Amino acid sequence: MTDPATAENRVFDAARLERLRIVLVGAQHPGNIGAAARAMKVMGLHDLVLVAPERYPDPEASARASGADDVLEAARVYDTLDAAIGDCALAIGASARRRSTHWPMVDARTAAMRAIDVAQDQTVALVFGRERSGLENAELDLCQLHLQVPTNPDYRSLNLAAAVQVVAYELRMAAGDAPEAAPAHEPVSTADMEGLFGHWQDVLVASGFLDPEAPGVLMRRVRRLFNRAAPDRTELNILRGALRALDPRRRPLRGAVNADDSSADRG
Known part of the structure; x- marks a missing residue:
């Protein structure tokens, strides 16, 4: 007792x-x-x-x-x-x-x-x-x-x-029984996570990987994946940055060299 x-x-x-x-x-x-x-x-x-x-x-x-x-x-x-x-x-x-x-x-x-x-x-x-x-x-x-x-x-x-x-x-x-040590990472808000999921869906649709008429099952699994991972603020920023870079609709970076042009120069 x-x-x-x-x-x-x-x-x-x-x-x-x-x-x-x-x-x-x-x-x-x-x-x-x-x-x-x-x-x-x-x-x-x-x-x-x-x-x-x-x-x-x-x-x-x-x-x-x-x-x-x-x-x-x-x-x-x-x-x-x-x-x-x-x-x-x-x-x-x-x-x-x-x-x-x-x-x-x-x-x-x-x-x-x-x-x-x-x-x-x-x-x-x-x-x-x-x-x-x-x-x-x-x-x-x-x-x-x-x-x-x-x-x-x-x-x-x-x-x-x-x-x-x-x-x-x-x-x-x-x-x-709460520990005194600071948490290992800075959590992000639910609203920020919803922004991440929306960004994922937007890029997946743009790439042709996700059917915009039936996103339910795939996006639910994406949610479960990242909710298990519990990304911190830095990790969330990395994910959002990577999505922006991989978005097929993005404009080429200023000053980027076209692969065909660079090979021609070498000839």
């Missing part, structure tokens, strides 16, 4: 918790919004973002918050997930239902450790989907990491607020 005195004296890195954002996409029941706010405040999280909630603000949300009214009052509402996480260096999407597309999954503990590491100096979003259907594939595409809470295979249904509570607990525990 854990020594109560040891647990009580654990030093948490509150600054990292401040850089963690809980994002609820398309929440259908206002009570779950309030219960999620309560779960957050209990674990020291305060940044709540709502994407296109069906009913908010709502008295039931305030009632279920049970003292976490400050979290609700500070909550920001966006129309799209892109706008809600555009400034985040890492977005982690929670997904419970099985899908035809294979998604690389980690458990909540592993995801929390990664989130706390990045939150040393960057904002991290933990994204939760709708009560009935969860996150859509296009929304998971915007997340670099996907987490799943292990549940009873005969009864997988986990309430939205309960899922937030489980993940918030793991985040707080991970913050207690």
Whole structure:
């Protein structure tokens, strides 16, 4: 058993918790919004973002918050997930239902450790989907990491607020063990990664490699490849520079020697 005195004296890195954002996409029941706010405040999280909630603000949300009214009052509402996480260096999407597309999954503990590491100096979003259907594939595409809470295979249904509570607990525990060393590289924002993916698609279409009418499967694999690699700022700049150089539509560099001309000169 854990020594109560040891647990009580654990030093948490509150600054990292401040850089963690809980994002609820398309929440259908206002009570779950309030219960999620309560779960957050209990674990020291305060940044709540709502994407296109069906009913908010709502008295039931305030009632279920049970003292976490400050979290609700500070909550920001966006129309799209892109706008809600555009400034985040890492977005982690929670997904419970099985899908035809294979998604690389980690458990909540592993995801929390990664989130706390990045939150040393960057904002991290933990994204939760709708009560009935969860996150859509296009929304998971915007997340670099996907987490799943292990549940009873005969009864997988986990309430939205309960899922937030489980993940918030793991985040707080991970913050207690956060390393002091600086991260190995400077993370880039979700918006910057979306710019990279758009650049890839544009150049692949221009080169004739990608069918513009059916980019889905190939571009999803490109996303997964670079999300696994987690490029830093310098690496992202290298990739963007290489794409510009390889773009078949680019103009020749000023002063460049044509291969035919140079061979003629040698003759």
